[in-house]
Amino acid sequence: MPLLQLPPEILIQIFDDVGSAYFRSDPSRLTVCKQWSIYARSxxxxxxxxxxxxxxxxxxTPCEETWLPFIKDSVIALDLELKGFEDWGLTSDKPEATWxxxxxxAIRDAWTSGVLNDDISHLVRITKQSRKLRHLRIHATSEAHPEFYLQDxxxxxxxxxxxxFLSLSNLASLQLDLCGTRPMPSRTGERFHICTDIAALLPTLQRLRLRMREICPNALKLEQPSTDLRLDEVLVNLSLSHDSPRITSATHAxxxxxxxxxxxxxxxxxxQQQAKELVAQMASPKRVRVLTHARLNIELEAFDVLTGKNLALGECADWDAAGEVIEDSRVR
Incomplete structure (x- = not known):
């Protein structure tokens, strides 16, 4: 039997098993024929x-209406990578004087308000209509000119x-890595503290990973105490290391x-104390950590809230890496 004559429910499973990356790597794979395109785009x-x-x-794109339904009906995981302003005009002989x-x-500020944040706000409006979105990852690194390294x-x-994004009510997983930018008000008098907005998602999340330039324990504080949170992983990284490959030293949040x-x-x-209080309200905690970097280098370390042990993870390690237990005499 030809592939496209299979029942729709089987075709959906086949295309899902092939995976999103296969079609993203070569857009021509989306357009074999009209019927194929429906399942491939999904x-x-x-x-x-x-x-x-x-x-x-x-x-x-002038064909926005053709892909909009696929985002509303298909997106389960959304991964957004941000780098700040990039249209530097590399022909400039004196980037420091120019920028x-x-x-x-003024050029960068106009782009920030009139392009980037408008585009992301549009994306937010679309994702709010999504019936399936469960996983959200936002990674925002520092804005960097490719030649002018000392730019503020x-x-x-x-x-x-x-x-x-934090108003999305159906998320099961949130990874918010804002190591390169602090949230800033778009208008006078706007409340800029987002830790309480993050905490409002705790009753529905299963996994939370956070790194921000400014943070406080309110991000892990429930408004209403609980004893059966389905949340089972919380990783809070206070180290701002490896925000940019040019940075060889690091600060903390x-x-x-x-x-x-x-x-x-x-x-x-x-x-760490607030993380302990949160663990007491989780039904089945699997991994809860507060991460930092060592005082004399940028090797990542973690306080394991469930065991009370300090772990050495190493430079550039994943936040959930196994690590080695640090003896008391080595705790930095």
């Missing part, structure tokens, strides 16, 4: 990986943009709205 959009450039192209000027700042770091994501004199060690202790 499988392609099942795991949707977007950069800010592919998102711009997607929203600029540190008032005109350079610049925030480029609006708080309202991030808060839009700061406490939200912290004043001078409020140190990182207190934030670390408070996050």
């Amino acid at each position: 499988a392609c959009f099942r795991d949707l990986h977007l950069t800010q450039k592919t998102l711009r192209r997607l929203l600029s 540190n000027s008032a005109q350079g700042h 770091r610049r925030d480029y994501l609006f708080t309202s943009t991030i808060r839009g 700061a406490r939200c709205g912290s004043s001078p004199g409020v140190g990182f060690l207190q934030l670390k202790a408070d996050m």
Whole structure:
């Protein structure tokens, strides 16, 4: 029997097994024929990986109405990679003079508000209509000119943009890695603290991974105490290492709205304590960690909340790597 004569439910399973990556790697695989295209597009959009450039192209296409239903009906996992402004105009002989000027700042600011955050807000509106979206990952690294290495770091994501994603009510997994930008207000008087918005998702999430330039224990604090959270993995990374391949040193996250004199060690202790309180409310916790980096290098370390042990994970290690137990005398 020819493939496309199989029952629809079997075809859906076959195309899902082939996987989204197969169709993303070669768009021509989406257009074998009209019937094929229906199933192929559905499988392609099942795991949707977007950069800010592919998102711009997607929203600029005249055929938006043809792919919009596939996002609404097919997307289960959404992965969004952000890098900040990239249209530097590499022919400039003096990038420092160009981009540190008032005109350079104005160009980047206009792109931030008029392109990037508008595009992401559009994506938020689309995903809110999705019936299947369960997994969301956002990774935002520092904006970087390819030649001007000493450029000051610049925030480029609006708080309202991030808060839009945090209002999605059907998420089972959230990975929010904002190591390269702090959420910033888009208008005067806008509330910029998002930790409570993250905490509001705790009753429905199964997995949470966080890294932000500013964070506080409220991100792990339930509004209403519970004893049977289905949440089973929480990884909070306080290390801002490896935000950019050019950076050979690293800092740690700061406490939200912290004043001078409020140190990182207190934030670390408070996050660990709040993680312990959260574990007590989880039905079947599997992995709960607060990650940092060693004081004298950028090797990743983790406090395992379930065992009370400190683990050395190594440089560039995955947040959930097994690691080696650090003896008390080596704890840094």
